[in-house]
Amino acid sequence: MRNVDTAPSASQSEDQDSTQYTSCPLTRGVPWASKWRGPDHIIFGHDAKRKLQQYQYATGLDTGCVYGGSLTACVMPIVLQTPLFEKLGFVAPTLDDLGAELISVPARRKYVATK
Secondary structure: OOEEEOOOOOOOOOOOOOOOOEEEOOOOOEEHHHHOOOOOOEEEOOOOOOOOEEOOOEEEOOOEHHHOOEEEEEEOOOOOOOHHHHHOOOOOOOHHHHOOEEEEEEOOOOOOOOO
16 A cells, blocks of 8 residues: 545544545555654655655655665664653654664666666
8 A cells, every 4th residue: 555545434524533544546645654643653665666755653765776776774773662651641753853864875786677
């Protein structure tokens, strides 16, 4: 599922807070990661068409290495999450909060021809 349709489902009224999304073709809708509201931060791949995607609670690292783009990694410091954090009301940190760094290196060659 790469894109989601943001229209409310038939069983959902316009004023409901929890929007339910349905998968849709790439020609419509929005990237699912742009709608992810956490609290966990998702790091994902396998979406080379969009290249690097950075949202508040989701990061897409596929930068098309197999097509001659870059290989990208997320380097993060160790963070200890404990029940005390939750008890004190701390929210899950974003990549910026963690001081995470995204690093890309160019592909040595194209492994798959682009269409």
